Amino acid sequence: MQYWLFKSEPSTWSWEDQVAKGEAGEEWDGVRNYQARNNMRLMKTGDLGFFYHSQSEKAVVGIVEVIAESHPDSTTDDARWDCVDIRAVKEVPQAVTLEQIKGDLRLSEMALVKNTRLSVQPVTADEWSIVLELAGEK
DNA sequence: GCCAACGTTGGC
DNA sequence: GCCAACGTTGGC
Numbered sequence: 600m601q602y603w604l605f606k607s608e609p610s611t612w613s614w615e616d617q618v619a620k621g622e623a624g625e626e627w628d629g630v631r632n633y634q635a636r637n638n639m640r641l642m643k644t645g646d647l648g649f650f651y652h653s654q655s656e657k658a659v660v661g662i663v664e665v666i667a668e669s670h671p672d673s674t675t676d677d678a679r680w681d682c683v684d685i686r687a688v689k690e691v692p693q694a695v696t697l698e699q700i701k702g703d704l705r706l707s708e709m710a711l712v713k714n715t716r717l718s719v720q721p722v723t724a725d726e727w728s729i730v731l732e733l734a735g736e737k
Numbered sequence: 738g739c740c741a742a743c744g745t746t747g748g749c
Numbered sequence: 750g751c752c753a754a755c756g757t758t759g760g761c
Binding site: 608631653654657697710715716720 | 758
């Protein structure tokens with residue numbers, strides 16, 4: 600079981616859009632970055648991830664689950680690009696802002712902090728539980 | 738809206 | 750295979 604973080608601009612694809620897809624979920628398409636793609640190729644059904652809003656909000660707003668493993672991205676004919684399908688699991692009680700994450704020494708190694716531009720990133724089990732704690736989830 | 742960081746492209 | 754040029758992302 601692995602943990603991940605999916606980054607999206609709310610104006611392009613927001614948490615609300617994701618929730619609207621319900622149980623059926625949706626492809627996490629449009630990724631054109633090798634590192635992000637490689638991360639998606641490592642995902643297994645049942646893996647969990649944070650849904651992060653970049654740009655205006657800059658906060659973890661929800662939890663998602665991987666429901667389909669890596670397959671070709673339907674938005675391109677280019678065989679290089681794969682993606683997974685994810686569904687919204689639940690909204691977190693309190694959004695965890697980038698500011699909070701940056702302010703927590705235990706999270707100083709998160710890719711969100713160290714590799715800002717990576718849109719699909721791995722999250723360690725420790726980081727996962729710390730962010731959940733900040734979200735008021737446990 | 739600006740700019741730094743970084744990934745990708747293409748010429749050599 | 751290197752590296753300069755360029756494009757994109759995302760925080761501020």
